[in-house]
Amino acid sequence: MFNFFKKDKSDKIEKGSTLKQRLAKSRQKLGSGLSSLLLGKKVIDEDLLDELEMLLITADIGINTTDKVLESVRQNASRKVLKDSDSLYEFLKDALTKLLIEDNQLNTDTNETFVILVVGINGAGKTTTIGKLAKSFQNQGKSVMLAAGDTFRAAAVEQLKVWGERNEIPVVAQTTGSDAASVIYDAYESAKAKNIDILIADTAGRLHTQGNLMQELEKIKRVLKKHNENAPHETMLVIDGGSGQNAINQAKEFNKTVGLSGISITKLDGTAKGGVVFAISDELKLPVRYIGVGEGINDLKPFNAKEFVDALFE
Amino acid sequence: MFDNLTERLSNSFKTLQGKSKLSQSNIKEAIREVRRALLEADVALEVIKTFLDRVQEKALGLKVGEGLSPSQAFIKLVETELTDIIGGENKTLDLKTQPPAVVMVAGLQGAGKTTSIAKLAHYLKERENKKVLVVSADVYRPAAIEQLEVLAKQVGIDFFPSNIDQKPEKIVADAKRHAQKQFHDVLLVDTAGRLHVDSEMMDEIQALQKQVNPIETLFVVDSMTGQDAAHTAKAFADALPLTGVILTKTDGDARGGAALSVRHITGKPIKFLGVGEKIDALEPFHPERIVSRLLGMGDVLSLVEEISRKVDHKKAEKSVQKMAKGQFDLSDMRDQLLQMEQMGGMEALMDKMPGMGQIPQSVKNQMMGGVDTKRMVAIINSMTPKERSHIKLIKGSRKNRIAKGSGTGPQDVNKLLKQFEKMQKQMKKMGGGKMQKMMAKMAGMQGDNGAPAGMPDLSKMKLPGMGGGNKFPF
Ligand SMILES: Nc1nc2c(ncn2[C@@H]2O[C@H](COP(=O)(O)OP(=O)(O)O)[C@@H](O)[C@H]2O)c(=O)[nH]1
Ligand SMILES: Nc1nc2c(ncn2[C@@H]2O[C@H](COP(=O)(O)OP(=O)(O)O)[C@@H](O)[C@H]2O)c(=O)[nH]1
Ligand SMILES: [Mg+2]
Ligand SMILES: [Mg+2]
Numbered sequence: 001m002f003n004f005f006k007k008d009k010s011d012k013i014e015k016g017s018t019l020k021q022r023l024a025k026s027r028q029k030l031g032s033g034l035s036s037l038l039l040g041k042k043v044i045d046e047d048l049l050d051e052l053e054m055l056l057i058t059a060d061i062g063i064n065t066t067d068k069v070l071e072s073v074r075q076n077a078s079r080k081v082l083k084d085s086d087s088l089y090e091f092l093k094d095a096l097t098k099l100l101i102e103d104n105q106l107n108t109d110t111n112e113t114f115v116i117l118v119v120g121i122n123g124a125g126k127t128t129t130i131g132k133l134a135k136s137f138q139n140q141g142k143s144v145m146l147a148a149g150d151t152f153r154a155a156a157v158e159q160l161k162v163w164g165e166r167n168e169i170p171v172v173a174q175t176t177g178s179d180a181a182s183v184i185y186d187a188y189e190s191a192k193a194k195n196i197d198i199l200i201a202d203t204a205g206r207l208h209t210q211g212n213l214m215q216e217l218e219k220i221k222r223v224l225k226k227h228n229e230n231a232p233h234e235t236m237l238v239i240d241g242g243s244g245q246n247a248i249n250q251a252k253e254f255n256k257t258v259g260l261s262g263i264s265i266t267k268l269d270g271t272a273k274g275g276v277v278f279a280i281s282d283e284l285k286l287p288v289r290y291i292g293v294g295e296g297i298n299d300l301k302p303f304n305a306k307e308f309v310d311a312l313f314e
Numbered sequence: 315m316f317d318n319l320t321e322r323l324s325n326s327f328k329t330l331q332g333k334s335k336l337s338q339s340n341i342k343e344a345i346r347e348v349r350r351a352l353l354e355a356d357v358a359l360e361v362i363k364t365f366l367d368r369v370q371e372k373a374l375g376l377k378v379g380e381g382l383s384p385s386q387a388f389i390k391l392v393e394t395e396l397t398d399i400i401g402g403e404n405k406t407l408d409l410k411t412q413p414p415a416v417v418m419v420a421g422l423q424g425a426g427k428t429t430s431i432a433k434l435a436h437y438l439k440e441r442e443n444k445k446v447l448v449v450s451a452d453v454y455r456p457a458a459i460e461q462l463e464v465l466a467k468q469v470g471i472d473f474f475p476s477n478i479d480q481k482p483e484k485i486v487a488d489a490k491r492h493a494q495k496q497f498h499d500v501l502l503v504d505t506a507g508r509l510h511v512d513s514e515m516m517d518e519i520q521a522l523q524k525q526v527n528p529i530e531t532l533f534v535v536d537s538m539t540g541q542d543a544a545h546t547a548k549a550f551a552d553a554l555p556l557t558g559v560i561l562t563k564t565d566g567d568a569r570g571g572a573a574l575s576v577r578h579i580t581g582k583p584i585k586f587l588g589v590g591e592k593i594d595a596l597e598p599f600h601p602e603r604i605v606s607r608l609l610g611m612g613d614v615l616s617l618v619e620e621i622s623r624k625v626d627h628k629k630a631e632k633s634v635q636k637m638a639k640g641q642f643d644l645s646d647m648r649d650q651l652l653q654m655e656q657m658g659g660m661e662a663l664m665d666k667m668p669g670m671g672q673i674p675q676s677v678k679n680q681m682m683g684g685v686d687t688k689r690m691v692a693i694i695n696s697m698t699p700k701e702r703s704h705i706k707l708i709k710g711s712r713k714n715r716i717a718k719g720s721g722t723g724p725q726d727v728n729k730l731l732k733q734f735e736k737m738q739k740q741m742k743k744m745g746g747g748k749m750q751k752m753m754a755k756m757a758g759m760q761g762d763n764g765a766p767a768g769m770p771d772l773s774k775m776k777l778p779g780m781g782g783g784n785k786f787p788f
Binding site: 054057058059060062063064121122123124125131152153154155156158159161162163176207208209210240242243244245246247249267269270271272273275276295 | 350353354355356358359422423424425426454455456457458460461462463464465468509510511536538539540541542543545546563565566567568569571572591
């Protein structure tokens with residue numbers, strides 16, 4: 001999904017990379033979506049529902065959410081609300097969209113330094129998303145600073161520093177092994193002193209099942225709160241778009257420990273559809289902030305529910 | 315979160331009682347339950363279809379009534395088939411070639427390739443005494459080369475330097491030449507993560523493969539991957555002569571359906587499991603473990619077997635009766651503790667329990683919190699029988715005596731008493747009626763065609779509650 005033309009890796013500032021164009025590409029590629037499924041069908045029968053189930057499940061929407069959606073299709077079909085496959089198409093899109101939050105946009109306008117704490121499991125794409133976010137905020141005319149809160153993974157600090165250089169913005173860091181909460185707090189002090197608009201704090205990847213590491217996150221949040229009860233203004237969970245149903249557990253556990261305010265989904269430039277986000281958004285009522293569509297600095301898009309749902313069916 | 319498959323299957327087989335063979339309609343319903351379990355586990359839909367066709371065929375002739383209930387027999391069939399598919403024989407690395415034996419990894423971004431390379435290096439160095447060289451051909455991800463360098467230093471193996479201005483093909487060619495000259499036994503080649511739809515990058519890795527001609531080309535896949543694992547695995551298997559798979563991040567609570575998808579689609583064996591971030595967190599693959607996880611039911615069969623082998627039935631039954639009557643005391647708790655110890659301790663048991671996969675480590679830690687069986691038993695041993703049944707007596711000087719007698723401190727005695735009280739409270743909460751119901755349920759799990767319940771015992775009684783968030787009382 002959100003497939004697009006791969007270009008020279010060194011030149012990630014690609015041309016023609018609007019989501020629309022990418023979607024156009026994926027449309028050419030995947031001819032087996034719902035539109036073709038419904039083409040020529042006049043009646044809604046169990047065969048069609050089976051095919052729909054397949055489509056939803058292979059998009060990682062999950063059997064539970066799929067059942068929920070198909071159940072309402074069945075009901076409406078039997079009550080003759082859904083007369084044909086055209087109305088079915090619209091109904092489905094609507095049912096899925098309803099699982100999402102209406103307003104997903106992250107608003108960073110405050111009269112103080114807006115702090116974004118980025119959390120998630122290992123390798124989800126946190127650091128890369130931070131690099132792209134910094135660019136996007138700078139494009140909006142905001143000043144940005146980064147905090148290297150992953151003090152665990154080998155060369156994680158160096159990785160964030162490269163993103164700092166690419167963005168030409170400061171990165172507050174200590175050595176690997178130092179206390180993450182103190183790195184992030186130092187960065188916050190520094191950002192405030194310099195009147196920075198947005199501070200984005202990276203954290204080490206951790207599985208939501210690792211109690212002690214989850215407590216460390218909780219501590220980071222507590223330390224920030226002690227100095228400003230509004231901070232962090234956004235606690236963003238980054239989810240790998242290729243992940244399956246386990247992402248629901250991830251979201252629940254992170255939410256329990258640090259109280260999430262938004263999620264972002266990465267790696268949607270492949271064939272993964274990120275469908276698990278429906279169940280997450282539905283259960284936790286969390287907005288989806290951004291989607292990652294590549295490894296380049298510009299490969300980040302604000303989430304758009306309509307486009308996202310449309311892309312499932314193309 | 316996930317219902318226990320065993321229980322669900324018992325429902326499908328309710329109508330079967332008395333018959334000795336599974337019928338088409340029984341099977342259909344049971345198949346539907348298994349399908350659901352596999353979908354919840356993220357097995358790719360197309361793989362599920364093929365798999366279930368196979369199961370259906372075999373289930374038709376399945377005999378029941380030879381000690382196993384229909385649902386047990388069916389689950390056993392499913393387990394056997396899954397293990398069969400997931401298993402495969404050739405599980406270790408094959409490094410028998412003219413040195414240096416080259417091992418290359420491939421996979422998506424963030425799957426765990428670099429970490430796995432470091433783990434493999436550690437494994438080969440420590441266990442097989444190999445002289446290992448590592449090299450990174452990842453010139454794209456920021457600080458990817460530094461990451462491998464740092465890890466190599468940690469492991470204490472040789473690192474072949476590269477930099478982002480070099481061509482990956484040249485990097486690996488130089489590294490291989492260097493390994494030859496320096497008489498390294500093994501060269502491990504780390505590569506950049508890539509999407510299977512990125513044709514340029516897929517071309518690149520094909521070129522790398524041809525350049526170094528690895529004896530092992532391992533596909534690294536994140537155990538949390540969803541349905542897309544099928545597409546990905548297919549594309550990588552088409553592009554490269556894969557020899558095996560490394561399944562990473564299995565220390566989480568993912569059901570790991572990707573394991574089945576990837577195994578089925580590539581036809582290559584899963585050789586290692588990544589079980590943590592540390593360099594020694596790499597384990598040889600155990601198909602049984604993944605299978606029971608896939609089904610979300612823990613290692614039920616072996617747990618049942620083990621418990622019935624080791625549990626002292628009379629004592630266990632007595633405890634349960636006392637529990638139901640609210641008379642459970644510290645000597646019963648001691649019996650439980652000792653039995654648990656016999657079965658390999660709390661941790662071994664927990665690993666096998668259904669639903670445990672869904673329980674976060676934090677909760678597990680809490681449940682295990684301070685479970686020091688020997689110490690607890692020593693404390694109880696230092697009490698008089700009267701004290702064991704009347705814990706209110708244990709105060710001041712008695713407490714000190716018990717602490718001294720068991721070589722612990724008064725705070726340890728307090729801790730034990732607290733845990734015991736918590737346990738009692740929980741039993742009260744469950745109440746007699748609920749307890750009976752649970753026992754009936756347990757009996758159902760044992761043999762849903764009315765076979766005798768076997769051995770009710772505490773550790774097992776708790777099973778149905780586990781997924782519901784009930785904590786172990788101690
Ligand atoms: N194709 C693609 N790769 C991504 C995307 N976001 C991150 N990645 C890659 O995923 C890998 C892990 O990302 P990283 O930011 O280091 O993850 P972290 O461990 O969560 O910080 C890196 O190789 C990134 O380049 C994305 O949107 N698309
Ligand atoms: N918990 C856990 N984390 C792992 C495991 N394997 C790798 N990781 C983590 O996953 C992230 C991505 O790993 P990395 O080796 O950089 O992935 P690569 O992009 O494929 O090279 C890092 O944060 C690793 O520490 C594992 O088995 N368990
Ligand atoms: Mg990171
Ligand atoms: Mg890597």
